[in-house]
Amino acid sequence: xxxxxxxxxxxxxxxxxxxxxxxxxxxxxxxxxxxxxxxxxxxxxxxxxxxxxxxxxxxxxxxxxxxxxxxxxxxxxxxxxxxxxxxxxxxxxxxxxxxxxxxxxxxxxxxxxxxxxxxxxxxxxxxxxxxxxxxxxxxxxxxxxxxxxxxxxxxxxxxxxxxxxxxxxxxxxxxxxxxxxxxxxxxxxxxxxxxxxxxxxxxxxxxxxxxxxxxxxxxxxxxxxxxxxxxxxxxxxxxxxxxxxxxxxxxxxxxxxxxxxxxxxxxxxxxxxxxxxxxxxxxxxxxxxxxxxxxxxxxxxxxxxxxxxxxxxxxxxxxxxxxxxxxxxxxxxxxxxxxxxxxxxxxxxxxxxxxxxxxxxxxxxxxxxxxxxxxxxxxxxxxxxxxxxxxxxxxxxxxxxxxxxxxxxxxxxxxxxxxxxxxxxxxxxxxxxxxxxxxxxxxxxxxxxxxxxxxxxxxxxxxxxxxxxxxxxxxxxxxxxxxxxxxxxxxxxxxxxxxxxxxxxxxxxxxxxxxxxxxxxxxxxxxxxxxxxxxxxxxxxxxxxxxxxxxxxxxxxxxxxxxxxxxxxxxxxxxxxxxxxxxxxxxxxxxxxxxxxxxxxxxxxxxxxxxxxxxxxxxxxxxxxxxxxxxxxxxxxxxxxxxxxxxxxxxxxxxxxxxxxxxxxxxxxxxxxxxxxxxxxxxxxxxxxxxxxxxxxxxxxxxxxxxxxxxxxxxxxxxxxxxxxxxxxxxxxxxxxxxxxxxxxxxxxxxxxxxxx
Numbered sequence: 243x244x245x246x247x248x249x250x251x252x253x254x255x256x257x258x259x260x261x262x263x264x265x266x267x268x269x270x271x272x273x274x275x276x277x278x279x280x281x282x283x284x285x286x287x288x289x290x291x292x293x294x295x296x297x298x299x300x301x302x303x304x305x306x307x308x309x310x311x312x313x314x315x316x317x318x319x320x321x322x323x324x325x326x327x328x329x330x331x332x333x334x335x336x337x338x339x340x341x342x343x344x345x346x347x348x349x350x351x352x353x354x355x356x357x358x359x360x361x362x363x364x365x366x367x368x369x370x371x372x373x374x375x376x377x378x379x380x381x382x383x384x385x386x387x388x389x390x391x392x393x394x395x396x397x398x399x400x401x402x403x404x405x406x407x408x409x410x411x412x413x414x415x416x417x418x419x420x421x422x423x424x425x426x427x428x429x430x431x432x433x434x435x436x437x438x439x440x441x442x443x444x445x446x447x448x449x450x451x452x453x454x455x456x457x458x459x460x461x462x463x464x465x466x467x468x469x470x471x472x473x474x475x476x477x478x479x480x481x482x483x484x485x486x487x488x489x490x491x492x493x494x495x496x497x498x499x500x501x502x503x504x505x506x507x508x509x510x511x512x513x514x515x516x517x518x519x520x521x522x523x524x525x526x527x528x529x530x531x532x533x534x535x536x537x538x539x540x541x542x543x544x545x546x547x548x549x550x551x552x553x554x555x556x557x558x559x560x561x562x563x564x565x566x567x568x569x570x571x572x573x574x575x576x577x578x579x580x581x582x583x584x585x586x587x588x589x590x591x592x593x594x595x596x597x598x599x600x601x602x603x604x605x606x607x608x609x610x611x612x613x614x615x616x617x618x619x620x621x622x623x624x625x626x627x628x629x630x631x632x633x634x635x636x637x638x639x640x641x642x643x644x645x646x647x648x649x650x651x652x653x654x655x656x657x658x659x660x661x662x663x664x665x666x667x668x669x670x671x672x673x674x675x676x677x678x679x680x681x682x683x684x685x686x687x688x689x690x691x692x693x694x695x696x697x698x699x700x701x702x703x704x705x706x707x708x709x710x711x712x713x714x715x716x717x718x719x720x721x722x723x724x725x726x727x728x729x730x731x732x733x734x735x736x737x738x739x740x741x742x743x744x745x746x747x748x749x750x751x752x753x754x755x756x757x758x759x760x761x762x763x764x765x766x767x768x769x770x771x772x773x774x775x776x777x778x779x780x781x782x783x784x785x786x787x788x789x790x791x792x793x794x795x796x797x798x799x800x801x802x803x804x805x806x807x808x809x810x811x812x813x814x815x816x817x818x819x820x821x822x823x824x825x826x827x828x829x830x831x832x833x834x835x836x837x838x839x840x841x842x843x844x845x846x847x848x849x850x851x852x853x854x855x856x857x858x859x860x861x862x863x864x865x866x867x868x869x870x871x872x873x874x875x876x877x878x879x880x881x882x883x884x885x886x887x888x889x890x891x892x893x894x895x896x897x898x899x900x901x902x903x904x905x906x907x908x909x910x911x912x913x914x915x916x917x918x919x920x921x922x923x924x925x926x927x928x929x930x931x932x933x934x935x936x937x938x939x940x941x942x943x944x945x946x947x948x949x950x951x952x953x954x955x956x957x958x959x960x961x962x963x964x965x966x967x968x969x970x971x972x973x974x975x976x977x978x979x980x981x982x983x984x985x986x987x988x989x990x991x992x993x994x995x996x997x998x999x
Contacts, residue, residue: 243267244295246303246336251288254332260285262445266293266419273297275418275440277433279425284445286391286421287329287545290315294387295334297417298362304338308360310384311342315365316408318396320345320516321523325545326391327365339363344380346370347516354379368396368404375411382412393422393429402428409436423566454572457603459582459592461673468499469668470583470608471555475505475533476667477609477617478579480551482526484544485535486567488556496535496555503665510536538563544570554582557591561599583608586673607673614667622660683720685735688759691751694725704729711751713744723765730763 259267262280266289273296280286298312299305315330317323323345331341342361344353346369357364357380364371364380374380388409390396396405409418418437422429433440462470475483485500487493490511497509508522508531525531526546534546538558549571558564571578582603584592596603609617632640643652693699701722708719708731718741720732733741742749742758749756 263289275437278443310381368401387417459603460608481548483551507533611667690757712741
């Protein structure tokens with residue numbers, strides 16, 4: 243070890259090195275690549291600072307002028323990077339090293355100026371360092387050592403691509419050190435790719451993890467979680483303490499609560515800027531703050547001096563998080579306490595986390611108010627000020643105090659002043675005790691207070707007024723009933739004399755005169771709006787047309803038993819409801835519905851495919867087996883041009899020569915029937931069946947002709963143009979052609995003839 247580094251360690255009070263520091267300083271490991279796994283708080287920062295010292299300084303004791311960086315330290319978070327910079331700063335201060343930082347959240351222009359002036363050691367986060375490399379504001383050509391601190395967390399945070407880019411830009415001839423709490427396969431793969439014959443150093447195989455940390459699991463009632471945090475902080479009175487929460491909302495809540503109770507507290511969460519986080523940590527180091535309320539963003543890499551207490555106000559999500567949280571205390575040989583606030587709902591989770599972390603915790607109750615006061619007296623008598631001699635500047639004041647007051651008065655005044663400097667402890671309920679049953683209030687007297695709901699009187703406002711003006715506690719006051727124009731309050735009979743004496747002969751409560759009642763008041767039932775629902779929907783509880791004989795008009799308040807003159811009439815019993823419903827004049831008796839008609843018996847099913855095919859084969863509708871749904875009473879009608887009995891509405895036009903009614907020359911382009919696609923349609927005169935196109939069955943009023951989509955009336959004239967080509971009736975193109983044929987319109991403009999002209 244260099245003399246400059248040894249002098250810096252002695253100045254800081256380091257007499258012996260930790261196991262990880264001794265392991266990396268072994269002579270056979272000097273200059274080699276290392277893969278070190280060590281638990282949190284084992285002194286890894288000084289360990290890799292000492293491990294790279296021989297490669298940076300060489301044979302000399304001090305650094306030469308800084309041109310390009312010689313060492314690069316990469317950390318996952320800004321807080322950890324700044325902490326590493328401070329540690330290496332004092333370690334290499336006597337050797338003349340210049341340490342610079344490149345972290346996110348800081349001004350990049352200042353970092354570029356620092357790098358341009360020259361730095362021997364650069365501490366950076368992966369994202370910001372990659373930005374500097376791509377902007378060519380840092381030169382890595384002269385690097386001798388690269389250290390990856392908390393490599394497992396950097397991979398968890400998604401920095402693998404950045405790390406591979408940075409290590410690819412560094413020189414091949416370098417010393418590479420990887421420090422990690424665990425060595426998963428991803429870390430082993432990274433070490434294999436970017437290290438040369440790395441030596442594995444394991445220093446975490448100890449008899450007990452966090453041997454310098456005492457774990458306490460404190461069982462509390464559900465409502466006493468925050469009170470337990472306050473009593474724990476008061477009991478230990480640690481110079482620095484961290485209270486961990488899982489969410490930012492809980493951090494803000496605890497910060498406000500502790501600040502109101504007189505604690506010097508700062509918050510640390512992800513919503514703060516880098517400067518705010520740095521100021522919060524600096525306040526803890528300077529002693530301006532004693533308590534830091536933080537989320538898990540502060541669980542890694544934060545090293546605070548004299549941090550002896552860690553309180554888990556909310557249990558962590560995993561055992562790894564528990565170890566990282568608790569690792570903020572018990573560092574470098576110091577003792578610490580990790581207190582877990584556990585409720586009945588979270589007891590099994592706490593047991594599971596402790597078991598997975600292989601930790602043994604002391605299950606106990608949180609410090610009570612009496613235990614906190616006893617601990618305060620012990621600290622007060624242990625203060626060395628009791629043994630210090632009286633200074634000459636203090637003799638005159640001491641003499642005045644002794645002459646003016648008795649020893650008992652001096653002692654009482656000192657106790658009061660001592661207690662006023664600290665927050666009073668909280669009374670905690672027994673976590674194992676069942677909730678106590680509510681006590682009977684006992685004999686009482688009622689008092690009337692003018693002003694009710696009309697004057698915006700509320701029980702939450704009346705209660706503190708009565709306690710303050712009437713010299714009462716909340717246990718002396720029973721029910722508070724606010725009516726429309728006045729309010730009534732119930733006072734315990736044994737406290738009435740004190741209450742009346744405090745109010746005076748005028749019985750005035752803030753310019754309002756109270757009246758003592760001889761008996762309990764008759765309380766009115768508050769009116770509720772019971773109008774009918776909008777739209778008259780059934781099921782409402784308001785007034786109905788015709789009323790209800792068993793409940794009456796419900797527009798106003800419901801009548802009491804006294805107004806009924808006895809027992810209030812009840813609703814009919816279940817057995818009598820049918821009778822009562824039938825006898826009710828507001829509802830007619832229910833008629834028995836008619837049975838459904840069996841259409842299968844009334845009309846035989848017709849199994850024919852089409853009427854034309856059945857008639858052409860000489861079969862009746864009932865003899866043909868097909869897919870038609872016509873009625874069974876169908877009768878074939880004779881066909882002919884103008885023969886007797888011919889149905890002219892069913893005559894099909896011919897396309898081409900001939901008159902309407904002639905036998906068609908080809909197959910018609912559409913079907914007749916319920917689908918509404920029958921013979922061609924041509925508008926005719928209204929009133930004779932030709933005024934409107936055919937309609938589907940049931941699609942509208944009957945305007946002439948037969949139903950079910952049959953043509954109405956004779957065709958209007960001779961069709962124009964050739965018939966449309968035969969195709970599927972459902973084809974859109976064929977439908978359009980048929981409509982064009984009927985109306986005489988062309989589908990598209992005529993094409994120009996090809997060729998010249």
